[in-house]
Amino acid sequence: SSELTQDPAVSVALGQTVRITCQGDSLRNYYPSWFQQKPGQAPLLVFYDKNNRPSGIPDRFSGSSSGNTASLTITGAQAEDEADYYCNSRDSSGDLVFFGGGTKLSVL
């Protein structure tokens, strides 16, 4: 299967660390990308490939991957990190793109 599975919702206390996970067979072949989406806005790339963070993204965002599971970690979550987070990857053929169902992050 090329589907990507994410927990629907996760919460974290302000300043604490949270891990958002993404599972799927394609992750054995491809590193995922992670996107943050706030209401009414387009998705924003926050982490991709093995260890890449786009310019302007705080270093509290990091990623890791092992086997069929990838994680986006936010170390010291801030109020502005409250958003929906999506992972995405290609399937094993490289011809198809998939998104996870998204995780709604609440910062308490």
Added chain:
Amino acid sequence: QVQLQESGPGLVKPSGTLSLTCAVSGGSISTANWWSWVRQPPGKGLEWIGEVYHSGKTNYNPSLMSRVTISVDESRNQFSLKMSSVTAADTAVYYCARDAGGFTFDYWGQGTLVTVSS
């Protein structure tokens, strides 16, 4: 800085054809990147529709490929989406995005809401 801008009708009648264009500025579409369409129904997640390379090669979401055509116009630095036989289920915000080298979506358009209704 690459910028993408979607344009097209915001209202399409059921059984009609949805047509959108994505204008690319700040960079050439004729580079080693894929150019994708992604949609998001109200209150739901992201769904990849398909992609086009500047050579014209395309890949499509299997669940939509019977109704979708994505094309590229290098002379105008833009690419387009056509989706036929639309229903209310196709109501969504439609985004165009650049898939840099086939690795990640690094630039997105602001999105355009298309409503399917009579």
